[in-house]
Amino acid sequence: MRPRLGIEVAASGDLAWQELWRVAGVSATEHSVISRGPSRCRVEMSVPWWAVSYLGVVRLALTRIRRRAEGAAGNGGGIT
Numbered sequence: 001m002r003p004r005l006g007i008e009v010a011a012s013g014d015l016a017w018q019e020l021w022r023v024a025g026v027s028a029t030e031h032s033v034i035s036r037g038p039s040r041c042r043v044e045m046s047v048p049w050w051a052v053s054y055l056g057v058v059r060l061a062l063t064r065i066r067r068r069a070e071g072a073a074g075n076g077g078g079i080t
Contacts, residue, residue, distance in 0.1 A: 016041060029054070 016035045021028040027048055034042040043065055045058045 029058075 017031075017033040019029075019031045021030070028051065030044075030046045032044045034044065036042055043062060045062060047054045047058060
């Protein structure tokens with residue numbers, strides 16, 4: 001049996017997008033995109049202290065996002 005996953009999405013101020021994941025009622029990960037201007041943003045991911053072993057996955061994801069964003073910028077923008 002798989003646990004149900006809940007997603008909370010919020011947006012305010014410079015925050016363009018945010019997901020707060022809870023697993024079995026416990027805070028799990030947070031993913032955010034923060035606007036830094038018309039063609040710039042900052043991507044953030046966080047995990048709770050008890051999920052430190054997940055940091056390798058987060059680092060890999062952020063590296064891949066950065067690589068795609070930089071490649072898209074060189075091709076006129078937009079990640080597909």
